[in-house]
Every structure is written in C-alpha cells, then in structure tokens.
Amino acid sequence: MTIRSHSLAILALAIPTACYRGGANAHADGSDGGSEDAGDDGDDDGGSDDDGGDPGACSPAALDMRRMTEHQYRRAIDAIFTGHVEPSSQFPAPSGKAPTGYSTELGLEDVGEHDVEQIVYAAEDVAEGVAGAMDDLLPCAADEPSEACAGEFLDVYGRRAYRRALTDDERAQLLATWQAAGADGATFAEAVALMVDELLQTPQFLYVSEYAAPTARPLEGFEIASRLSFLLWDSIPDDELLDLAEAGGLAERADVLAQAERMLESPNADTTVARLFREWTQTKQITVADKSTDLFPFFDADLATSMNESFDRFVVGTLRDGGSLGDVFRSSDAWVDPRMAEFFGVTAPADGGWARASLDADLYRGIWTQPALLASLAHSDRTSYVYRGVFVRKRVLCETLPPPPPDAMGVPLDLPPDPTAREESEVRIARAECGACHSIIDGPGLALEPFDAVGRWSPTDALGRTIDPSGTLVGVGEGSIEFTDHADMIDQLAAVPEVEACFARQLFRFSMSRMETEADECTIAAIEAALAESDGDLGTALVAIVGTDAYRQREAP
C-alpha cells in the first residue's frame, strides 16, 4: 500500500460520516459544486496501488489535440512576430468550467457557435498589423518585393506559426494566395498580409496536434518542441528549439530535459509559473470591484494590481532562487512595492520599485498568506473559513468533497446573536446534513480567519473579539494534526507526504490539461519521486514530467 492510499485508509476511519468519495475509481468525475459550501470542483485524489514510479516503465500519457488558449494565442502572436504586431483582442475566449481548475483544459477551448467568426476577425486584425510592420519583419520587402521574399517570410514566420517547417503543399498554397493577391492589384505587403490571414486560420496554427499511430510511438522532435513550449512558456517554441528539433536534437531524454531546463530559466516561463500557482491555489486576478470599498476604503485599483504582482513575484522568485515546495509553504518573505510595504507594515523599497522584504516569521507563511490568495478565498466584505477550508482539502490535499446539499445555503442556522465564525461553524457542524463535511473543512479554514477579506493580518473580528485560530486538521498524516494557529498548521502540513503527493498530482493535471486516470498513476508517482529526491525542489518538479517516457511518447489511439 502506498503512502497515499495508506493515508486515505486512515482518513476513512477517522471521519464519522461519508464526506469523502475519493479513491482509485474516482478519476473521471468532473462535477463542480460551485458553492461556498463543501462543493466539489471535480478534483479527486485518485489514489492507486499501481505506483510504479519508474519513468521508463509508465505507459504513454494520453494528450488530446488542443486549441490554443486565448492567453497562448496572445503570446504566440507576440513570439511569431517578435513583438512587432499586436495580438487581436477578438480571439475566442474560453468558455465553460475546468474540472482540474487549470485554464488549458481541453474542453474550454472547443470551437463554439461564434468562434470561427472570431478567429476570422482575429486573423484579419493581425494580418493588418503585419502589413504595417512589414519593414521590420521582412528586410527584403524594401528592396526585393518578390516571390522569393514572400517565401522567405513563410520560412521564418510560417515555421513559427506551425511550429515546424511547412510542407511543400502548405507552402505552395500560401504562395498561391500571395500570387493571386498580387495579380489582383494588392501591394506586396498586402499580399503577404493575406497569406498571414490564411495562415492564422488554419488548424495547423490553431491546434497543437500529434498524428495518431496504430501503436504507441515516440514523439517527433517538433512534437516534443511544442509540448515543451506550451507547457513551460504558454507559447510557441523559439527558433533555437525548432532548429534543434529539425536537426534531430530532441531524440534523447537528456536532450529534452536540457531544453526544458533552459526554457524554465528563461523569463518566458515566468507567466506560466505564475499561472500554475494561481490556478492551483485558485488565486484570481484581484480587482477593486472584488472588495467592499466601504469596509476597505484603502483598497483601490493600484493596491489590487500590487497584490497581484506581489503574488506572481513571490512564486516566480521562489523558483528563480532555487526554492522548494517547502519554501512556497513556509517562507516569511514577500515582494513589496510601496503599496504592499504599507499593506504589510514594512519599510518601502528606497527606489520606489519592488524588493524582497522579510515579514514577521510568526505570522507569514509563503503562498498561504499572500494577500491575493487570501482575498480570493473570501467574500467582498468578510472572510470565508469555508472557502479557505475547501482550498486546503481539495487543492492542497487533493481530496474529494461531495457537493453540498441543494438547500445548504438556504437552511437558516440557529445562531446566537453576533456569532463568531467559530460559533457559526459549530452550529453548522452540529447539523446532521452539514456536519460530515464541515467537520473536516472548517478547522483549517478557521486557522486562516485572522486574515481579513483583503488578506490583511487582523487578529480580532469586526466586533473586536480575539479570533481563536487553533483547531484540528482531521485525516492527515498519522491521523490528525492538532495546531495552535495557522502558522503551526502550515508548518505541520508542509511535512506530511500527502501534500507533496498532491502537488505532484496537480503538476500532472497542469501539464496534461486534464484529470488523471488509473493509467497515469505511474507518471504521477514519477513526479512525486522526483520531488522527494530533490527535497521538493520546484525547478525539478516543474520539469519532472518532461523526463518521463510517458510524456515523450504518443499513446496508441
């Protein structure tokens, strides 16, 4: 029995009623409660007895064809045309809800009712931009507006768009467009733009696809390059990676790992790393509209922006400093600009920019006490111990919670006057239909109660009563974790194996843009093993999946 399934067994014994439905057969569920109550966002722990952990022995991990996300499209346009052309704002936005919580999930990007039209408009916008930037993009356009020059354009920009060299047929078709436009009176730049218009509507650009073979096969160099770039950069491969793929330089595991490490070191990875941690922790881009400005008059658009950037700088900075998952959990450092320095009560950077600051080590714990996270897991005018508790259970421990009863939020509670959050929790737990889940959710949520709705340390509630942050985290580690406050809880959590195992599972979901299946447990175990062997090193963890055969192979259809 593995660590994971062992802990689940303990959990099942420790919990009085059936709040959990996790286990080896719970992989396929994608439902989402969406309520403040113990809603199920479709995560499940998906434990398995088949933890191989040997990256060479795992079967290929299925990865369906996927359309670029809006975010990836914007980054791709920027990369293809090296910043000379603005991406269009008309590219289709995602629709639907991601059971994994990650925005790259395939179902969000299916082409919908009006998406083809939007893709047309977006391609035209960019094509117009290309025509206007021709001199920067194509030096030969100024002196030699010839077919050879148009072909040169395709060799550079077409290859980037398709993430591989164009086939002869593809090249000929696009050049035919250029020729026809010229014959119709279009200028050279207009004719090239018309090629771009076509290029950006083709499935070769829009979809990241791999051909299906009767049996599992190693991915080709260009396919590996695209997997790497969309995983680590949310964008297309750079020319160096494409050159390497073209030269057969991605055939070996070591080659791929070396490139993954290079790419992770690039600033291009920053937004992807930030997105991973944001989406894992359900930290949204906070805006001023999210909070009550009556209750928090100091909370303005600038502070919201600073909070968001502080979060991103923290997670990216931890990676760049060679930090570990433990550092993500336990660091008492934060990144501050003058607004965040004021928020935390520390000295502002002398130059008015951003700098790392050391916060009170008794209070602050890494990503957990990032204001953007705490504000995301709160209402506009008050905290939410339920949101925060569900976060611990589902995102940090990868547990499954059933959806709340249909009338969960409508059932009036028999509360004392001006109840504290803890009193409210106790009343709810005492109700038969609520207690099973809230007895395991509320404890960790209440530990974070001293951080208010905008993530500010506030050890007393609105009526001035001191908040009691102590409690029990049921069903973790050897049975339960007793803690005195949030810092104690987080410190103990950071040491239990379930957390690292869950992070490995989250990395799998992030990397493969889907929930795991039984067949994936081996790959997840490999990521977990890489985490354990490196003492939780983030850099190792983020590229661990790339080193598995499962990732570098295409499964049989």
Next chain:
Amino acid sequence: MMDRRRFLFGTGGAMLAIPLLESLAPRTARGGTNTPPKRLLVMTHGQGRLVANGNGPDWWSPRSTTGPLPAVGTAPSTMLAALAPISDEIVTIDGIDNLVRHASIMADGHIPAHVSSLTCRAQAGDEWRSTGPSIDYVAGLRLRASAAMRASIVLPASATPYNDYGYSPLEWYGPDGTEATVVSGNPAEAVVGIFGPPMPSEPPPEPQPPTLRERMMARRVDLLSGVNEQLKSLRARVSMRDRERLDRHAAFIESTQALLGGGGPTQPTTTCTRPDETVMPHVVPADWDEYQQSGNPPEWSRGRSDDLTWPHQLENLVQSLACDVVRVVGLGFHTDPAWTSEFGAGQSPFEGDGTLHDLVHGLQQVSNNPQGADDIATGFQSYARKFTQVVQRLAEIEDLDGSRLLDNTLVVWVSEMGYGSDHLAWNIPVVMAGMPSAFPGGRGRHVVQNRRTMGDLWAHVLRMLGGEDTEFGETGTLGELADAHGVGDLSLGAGYPGIGPDTPLHMGALDL
C-alpha cells in the same frame, strides 16, 4: 436566412465581440423567398408597474388568474387602458422575477435592476453596466441575415440625450457588457443611423482600390473553404477523439461561411420605405452636461418633444424591420418622463421638480396619494399607447408570405422592476404580442406564471425565435452568482419572499 445549426448549438447568453461592418452591404433578395425572417422587438420602461406594491390593488394586472382579457375596446386594466384596441393581439404576464438584480455590490435601488433586466447578467462591480449582452444582441446575432447586418439597434422613444442615466442605455448591451448600438433620439438623425446616409445626387466618385481589410473580407468564404480542406486533411491523421473536435469546428465553418458570405440575403417587404428625414422636425438634443450645469431643463428633455418626434421614430422603428435593415430592435423610454403629451403642454404634474421617480417612491399604497396614483396611471398611457401604435403599425405591413409583419415579429414589453416604489424586483410587468407560435394558449389572454425568472422569459423568447435554449444569462443559484462576483450580501430586501442564496436563477419553461 437563419442557419439552423447555429441554434442547435445555441448557448443563450454566451456572446463574443462582433465588429460592425456596415461597409459590406448585404445582398438584397426582394421577393426572392416567400418565407419571411423572424424578428424581435423589445420595449422597456422604468419603475415597474408604478402603482401598488403587491399589498394593495394592482392597477397593472388585468386579472389575478390566468384567463381571457376583456374584449377589444375594453381596457384590460387601469395602467394598460391604452392597450384596449389590441387586447386580442397581446398576452399579459404576471409572476416573473428579475432575480439577478439581487447580486450587486451597489446599494442603489435602480442601477442593478436596469443592468440585469435584459441581460440576466451580474453588474460589473460598481460600474453602471452589465457584464454581458442584452437579449436583443443575443437574438440579433442569431437572426441577422449576414455578418454585415447589425445584431440589433436601440431607438430612444424620445429626443433626449442618451447619456442621461434615465434614458435606458443602462439596459442594452453588446458582447461582454459593451455599449449597445443606440441610434439618435432625433428622428432625422436616426434615419441616417438606421439606413445610412442618403443616396448622393451627384455621380458616384471613381472607385477606389480596395483596402486590405476589404480584400480580406472579400475572400473570407473561400478562405474558410480552404481551412475546411485543411481540417479534413488533419482529421485523417488524428485520433477518434480529436476527430470529433475537428468535426465540430468544421460544422461551424459551414454556418460561418453562410453568415460571412452574405449567403443570407436581406428580405425587405415589398412596401419597405426609407423614411424621409427631410420632412422630419429638426430636434437636436443638447448636450447632457450642459443641461446638468445649467440646471434648466430644455424643452426637449424628459420627452417634452414626443408629440413631434414619436410618429417619425415609430416609422423609423417599423421600417427598420420592414426593410430588413436589422432584425432585432429595442425601444427605450426615459425613466423619469414629463409625459407632456398625456397631460398637455404645461399641465403635467411631472414637469419641473415633480418627478415621476419621487412620486413613485411616495406611493407604496394608492391610498397614500390618490391624485398621484391617478397622475401616474394617466402618464403610463404614454407607454401603453406607443406599444399599441407599434403593434398596429406592424400589423398594417404585409410580409413576404402575405402575412402581417407583426406575425413574424415577437414583441415584448418589460420593465426593470416589479414595483418601483420599493425597488422590488419581483413580478415584472410583461406584455407580449406578435408571432402566434409563441403563444400556444392563444393571444388575448392574461397568464399568471408560478414563479419564473427573467432568464426563463428570455430563454423562452430565444426558443420562439428558433433556438433550443433553456437558460439565458447567468446560471446556477443566486448564491453562486453572488460569490462569483464578490457580492457579500444579496440585496434581498428588493425581492420576493422566499428568495435566498439557494434560489435558482432559472425556474423552468414559461407556460404561455
């Protein structure tokens, strides 16, 4: 023509940005088909039923149970007296709530109701706008003949500046809550806004070389055919799951080609006539800021020029549909009208400081101010009379199949609130007309729904126009909506008893 596939995949409120492309004129097929297009006309006014708050006599409701309306010529109710000539054409509805209004962080009693009534979308934080498109845009995007046709246009019923908050742009939105296409309240200007500039008397200028955008527009359909070929080629090389994804994409390419290619011709009626702006009164709304700064309401404000302008604006509205310039139109009224035309010049109690808004708020019970209630009921006839005129004018025009233009047009009149006196958002007054297929129980009836929502109403409208929608706008429960938009406390004080966080935003299909 409407593409059926677009409806099979209909998602109600899911909207995307579509540019206006007036320069690409749609093809016209006058008499080319005998099947007229479906159309929608939505009319809104502010402050709800205006008289009574549900505890006293309701002057709006024709009756308390489902059943027939009085015969033509007899007033259906005090507030709806002016509908008497068309009572056999209409269905009046009780029992529909504007639930989304409650999920707002704004304490104001009006703005959240305005922005949600036609969108069923949450308010954008504390901004005075919605987060999604209104029903006219959603329906229009589906019904339009081609991408060159605007999804919808909104006509102000009065010559009043649009940036006056009382004047209804708050209800109409494009994709993601962007501004709606509102034409001028000055009828002469509205003609140009609807039909374009008049034909020049001089010879047309020498044709200019097409712009790059025009070149791209001209080859959209062919390009998409090429994309479809590429999809087929890719399809042959990918897995079964991937093929399904590509097949969906390919299906939408076909419907998009029809839309972009102008494949659906416009279908004007044989009597389509562009209104002649040269004979219209020249009413130029002054700038609202100037009005505010001066503190002197000019003669045109709050609908004081309605007698002059309304007949022309009515014709603009009807001809925009008859000429198939657009297939969905909105008609909005000032929320604080002077109702001069109902009382006579200088006689209206709503002139000057006597605002409708203030009077309504002091009128929780009719007995509080019987004269005020009478005045409101008199003024309300302005809405009812105009609605009647719209219906009658649509009925006068023969459609392509020999039926009346009215018979292919669904006409819906709503307000943003139920009982404006207390900002109550339950029991929205709804009057519908036109399109017989929308009313299986027949017209000339009053229908009492057992708790339905505006989302249910607009989903019903989309179904009547050919969709398969069961929801519109926000989905889930009120509590989920509130959480999703950071709303701590639901404004339940403006709600029907029993509304709470677990109240679903859709209750079921309307039974009409």
